[in-house]
Amino acid sequence: MTAPEPPPVDQLTRAQYTGWACVWCGKTLWRGAASAGISRGQSGAHVLDSEVYECAPPCGKRPSA
Numbered sequence: 001m002t003a004p005e006p007p008p009v010d011q012l013t014r015a016q017y018t019g020w021a022c023v024w025c026g027k028t029l030w031r032g033a034a035s036a037g038i039s040r041g042q043s044g045a046h047v048l049d050s051e052v053y054e055c056a057p058p059c060g061k062r063p064s065a
């Protein structure tokens with residue numbers, strides 16, 4: 001099984017970027033969250049890569065890889 005690549009940082013809400021919300025459906029995460037991989041981003045010289053999370057897998061809105 002290949003996990004889909006999360007969207008880039010600039011397409012995420014702040015909640016998704018900080019790991020408070022599911023990266024696929026945007027729901028707030030309380031428990032059962034799982035790592036969805038690394039969202040990539042860059043702002044000038046700053047690398048903004050961040051681990052992002054999804055609701056209890058598989059998230060219903062997760063795209064199939």
Ligand SMILES: [Zn+2]
Pocket residue numbers: 022023024025026027054055059060061
């Ligand atoms: Zn979700």
